[in-house]
Amino acid sequence: MTEEPKQIGKAAARTSIQDSPGGKRERNQKKLRDRISAAGIRLFSEKGFDATTVSEIAAAAGTSRRTLFRYFPSKDDVVFDWLDEQGDIICEYLTSRARDSSATHALRRAMLHLADCLDADSARASQLTRIVYDTPSLSRRYQAENSRWEGEVTEILLRGQAKKQAFLLRVQVAAATAGLVCAMRAWAADESNLSVRHWVRKGFRALNDFSEIERDGRSMSKKK
């Protein structure tokens, strides 16, 4: 009934629109998708995101403008295809082993895990991070992507907790994400080859210091 927009490529590779085991179609789609993505990232790195048109990317990838839009719903997605799996990494990590400690603790570990994933392929990670932070519209998109999975993460952490805690948890998740973003920005900007892990750790230290002086007590006297 709902008749989804029928996107190709990624969707096909994962959920398989048609279940051909090792079909030629599927392989071609994956190839094309990778070619477009690679061409896009190359051009973005060379000329900048805004100065690159979709038509150029399509031409460089040897396909048509129209087809490109069938693989990637927007120009942004050419970049985010590689980048938006970060949320999945966090969610998977938390789903599999969240229950063994407090929320903030679990968050910290999940972020460090993500950092390790990025460090494992730091060349591409830093290239993409740079593109994103150099392009205002992509920065926005990145933030948006983050707050999208903040919701999911909150859901996961909420299991077995009192529902009343939802807001508190949400804030803590958002703070952790903010720490991650700062860490990535610092990492991408920094020359000294420190690991993402290092920056994330430092970021969480800042978060932990938050309450250090914040013990002025009477802040919660008038409750509402």
Added chain:
Amino acid sequence: MTEEPKQIGKAAARTSIQDSPGGKRERNQKKLRDRISAAGIRLFSEKGFDATTVSEIAAAAGTSRRTLFRYFPSKDDVVFDWLDEQGDIICEYLTSRARDSSATHALRRAMLHLADCLDADSARASQLTRIVYDTPSLSRRYQAENSRWEGEVTEILLRGQAKKQAFLLRVQVAAATAGLVCAMRAWAADESNLSVRHWVRKGFRALNDFSEIERDGRSMSKKK
């Protein structure tokens, strides 16, 4: 040399392109600007942001498409004209009375001050907040606006501090902003007429709880 894009209205009203004391021009500009803004917000509330075209807004405000774009560089700005002063409020507050306590303490007070400003005109504030949170592209823009002034706030708090603390501070500012965003979202979504101040206070409590269990010590053994 740099030949700025010469925006009208807001820029004219503040820095005054021409210094006519109480000129008729200036008054007309302010009127037109307000009419456009009002028309836009009304239409956005009625039909939704994406379903409203700039031509419609221009028509509703009794002007032309082209002129609208001279007053507001983008469709987004029709909304953000009212909303982006939040950063200014925070910055001003911190500039005038930041030095008397710790950074996190000052942040908390500044955010509470902003909350009070919003509570003072909660009708319009909640209308705009709702438009923003209902429209993905505006949410992004809002986040972007926030991280823009995060930089300024960090600068302000950094005065008289060791430069090495920049990153730590930045994370804390980002966390405080994240708390604010969560608070505003909760406030706009909530029916029970609680004040913004209430949600902000609650948000900061969540932030303070961050370190609660986070004392597993040996996390900083391998410093890198």
Added chain:
DNA sequence: ACTTATATTGGCACTCAGTGCCATAATTGC
């Protein structure tokens, strides 16, 4: 292998945001 059904492709034309250009109309200073 040949044919049919189906999915992909790419071309065309459209909408809408945003911008440069220019003639016209309004405002200001004299």
Added chain:
DNA sequence: GCAATTATGGCACTGAGTGCCAATATAAGT
């Protein structure tokens, strides 16, 4: 009132994104 600015709005353009449709490639059936 007149001349110099300055705002205005119309026109045409670019670029992103979308619907439609004919041509083509792949999958499935015989």
